[in-house]
Amino acid sequence: MTVRVVPVISIVCVLGALTTAALAGTSDPVRLKGRGTSQVQVMEKAAHTYADQHHLLIGKITPGPGQTWYVPLSRRHNGLAVLGADVVLVVDGTGRIRDVTPGDTPDTITLDTKATVPEEQAKRTALAQVKGADMSDTMESVVLMRGGAPTLAYAFDIWRSTGRAEEYDGLSRVWVDGHSGAALGKIVYGQTAIGQGQNTGRVTFDTKKVDGGFSMSDTTRPGLSCGKFPDSGKYLSRADDQWGATDTERACVDVLYAAQREWDMLGSWLDRKGFDGLGRGYPALVDWDQDNAGWSAAKDRAMFGRDPARGRAMTSIDIVGHEYGHAIYHATGTEDEYTDPESTGLSESTGDILGTLTEHFANNPADPPDFTIGEVVGPGPWRYMDKPSRDGESPDCWRRDLNALRDVHAAAGPQNHWFYLLAQGSANSPTCNGRPVTGIGIQKAGRVFISGLMRKTSTWNHAAARRATVASALELYGCPEVTAVRSAWDAISVPAGPTEPKGCA
Ligand SMILES: [Ca+2]
Numbered sequence: 229m230t231v232r233v234v235p236v237i238s239i240v241c242v243l244g245a246l247t248t249a250a251l252a253g254t255s256d257p258v259r260l261k262g263r264g265t266s267q268v269q270v271m272e273k274a275a276h277t278y279a280d281q282h283h284l285l286i287g288k289i290t291p292g293p294g295q296t297w298y299v300p301l302s303r304r305h306n307g308l309a310v311l312g313a314d315v316v317l318v319v320d321g322t323g324r325i326r327d328v329t330p331g332d333t334p335d336t337i338t339l340d341t342k343a344t345v346p347e348e349q350a351k352r353t354a355l356a357q358v359k360g361a362d363m364s365d366t367m368e369s370v371v372l373m374r375g376g377a378p379t380l381a382y383a384f385d386i387w388r389s390t391g392r393a394e395e396y397d398g399l400s401r402v403w404v405d406g407h408s409g410a411a412l413g414k415i416v417y418g419q420t421a422i423g424q425g426q427n428t429g430r431v432t433f434d435t436k437k438v439d440g441g442f443s444m445s446d447t448t449r450p451g452l453s454c455g456k457f458p459d460s461g462k463y464l465s466r467a468d469d470q471w472g473a474t475d476t477e478r479a480c481v482d483v484l485y486a487a488q489r490e491w492d493m494l495g496s497w498l499d500r501k502g503f504d505g506l507g508r509g510y511p512a513l514v515d516w517d518q519d520n521a522g523w524s525a526a527k528d529r530a531m532f533g534r535d536p537a538r539g540r541a542m543t544s545i546d547i548v549g550h551e552y553g554h555a556i557y558h559a560t561g562t563e564d565e566y567t568d569p570e571s572t573g574l575s576e577s578t579g580d581i582l583g584t585l586t587e588h589f590a591n592n593p594a595d596p597p598d599f600t601i602g603e604v605v606g607p608g609p610w611r612y613m614d615k616p617s618r619d620g621e622s623p624d625c626w627r628r629d630l631n632a633l634r635d636v637h638a639a640a641g642p643q644n645h646w647f648y649l650l651a652q653g654s655a656n657s658p659t660c661n662g663r664p665v666t667g668i669g670i671q672k673a674g675r676v677f678i679s680g681l682m683r684k685t686s687t688w689n690h691a692a693a694r695r696a697t698v699a700s701a702l703e704l705y706g707c708p709e710v711t712a713v714r715s716a717w718d719a720i721s722v723p724a725g726p727t728e729p730k731g732c733a
C-alpha cells in the first residue's frame with residue numbers, strides 16, 4: 229500500500245499556482261492488459277522477489293516504452309513513509325531487472341519515531357521559514373533519508389493568507405526535525421498569477437450517445453469528460469452532436485479535442501495507456517472562476533478559466549496538454565511525497581513538454597506545432613523552450629536556486645531547454661557550455677523523456693532526471709541517442725552523477 233501525499237492546497241496552474249483545500253490519497257489496484265500474460269507473471273514475480281528481499285511495498289505497476297514495466301517501491305517505518313528510500317524498478321518480460329533508480333536502498337532503518345520536540349514548537353519553526361506566513365496545516369510525519377541516514381520529520385504546509393476567499397500565496401511544504409527541532413528544508417509550491425484564453429478552431433472529437441442526445445464524455449477514453457465549474461458531476465449534453473453554440477460549449481470542444489489528442493499521442497508515440505498509464509483519464513471543468521488554468525491534484529480535475537478582458541477560454545492545445553501533464557507527472561514513479569525543491573519546476577516542465585508533444589501530434593493548422601507555450605492565447609508566448617530566458621525570467625541553464633524564483637513556472641526553463649535541444653539540436657538554441665547538440669527528433673525525445681519520468685521517486689531533481697533519461701536512452705536506442713541525451717544535459721549545466729550508467733560513454 230502506498231499513500232500519495234499532496235499539499236493541502238494543491239492546484240498547479242499553467243501560469244501560477246492557486247488555491248483549494250482537501251487532501252488526496254489514492255491507491256488503484258494493479259490492472260495489466262495486453263502483452264503476454266506469461267510475461268506479466270514473470271515480470272511480477274521478479275518485482276515481488278525484489279520487494280520481499282528489500283522489505284519494500286509495491287505500488288501501481290505501469291507498462292512503458294520498449295516492452296518494459298515500471299514498478300514503484302516504497303518503504304514505511306513504524307507506519308511512517310520513508311522518503312528517499314523509495315525506488316523504481318524497470319523490469320522486462322523475461323524477469324530481468326534492467327534498472328533500479330535512483331539506486332540501492334538500505335534494507336533496515338533504526339529510528340525512534342516518537343518525536344521529542346512538541347508539535348507547536350516545530351510549527352513555529354516552520355512558519356518562520358516562509359516570509360509573512362500566517363497559515364499552516366500539519367501533515368503526516370515522515371522519515372527523511374538524507375545521505376543514507378534517517379531523520380524523523382514533522383511536515384507542515386505553510387502559506388500567507390491573502391484576505392481573499394479561496395486564494396493563497398507562497399504555499400510551501402516545510403520539514404522540521406522531530407528530535408532536534410531544526411528546519412530540514414522546504415519546497416515552494418507557488419504564487420498566484422493571471423493568464424488568458426483562446427480556442428482551437430473547428431475540430432472533430434469523440435462524444436457519447438445518451439438518451440435524448442449526446443454528452444461530453446468519452447466512451448473510448450474512460451474518465452475523460454467535460455462539464456461546467458463548479459463540479460456537479462454532470463457532463464455537458466445536447467440533443468444533436470453539433471457543439472459550439474455557447475462559450476461554455478466552445479471551451480469544452482477545445483478541452484475534449486486537445487485531451488483526446490494528448491491521450492492518442494501518449495498511446496501512439498510513448499506506449500502509454502491513458503493519463504494514468506493504466507487506461508484512465510480525468511474530468512475537465514470549464515468556466516472556472518479564475519483567470520487561469522489549473523490541475524487539482526487533490527480532486528484529480530483539470531480546470532480551465534476565462535480571460536475576462538477577451539472573454540476567451542484558456543483552452544489551447546498546449547495549455548490543456550500542460551494541465552493534464554501535471555496529472556501524468558503525479559501518476560508516474562513512486563507515489564511518495566516529493567522532498568526536493570526542484571520537483572515543482574520539473575512538474576511545470578513536464579506539463580510544457582507533454583503540451584508541446586500534443587501540439588506536434590495534433591498538427592492543427594489553427595494552432596501549428598511549435599516549442600512555445602500559450603502563444604495562441606496571449607499577444608505572444610508565455611514560455612519559450614529554445615531559449616527560456618526570452619520570457620525575461622526563466623533560466624536557460626540549471627542553477628542551484630531554481631525553487632527561489634518568483635514564478636514556479638520559470639523553474640521549468642532548464643528542462644524545457646534540455647528537451648528542445650534533444651529534439652531539435654542546438655542550431656537555433658544557444659547552449660550553456662558553448663558545445664553543439666545533435667537533435668534526435670521530438671518523438672524519440674518524448675519516449676526518452678517519459679521512460680525517464682516513470683523512474684521518478686521522492687528525491688526527483690534534475691540530476692535524477694539526467695540519470696533516468698540516460699538509462700532510458702540506453703534501453704530504448706543506441707549510442708547516437710544516448711550521446712544526444714548526455715550532450716543536452718551537459719548543455720544546460722547538469723553534469724553526470726556517480727550512478728549514471730556507463731554505456732556509450
Ligand atoms: Ca505551443
Ligand SMILES: [Zn+2]
Nearest residue numbers: 240241242579
Ligand atoms: Zn502548471
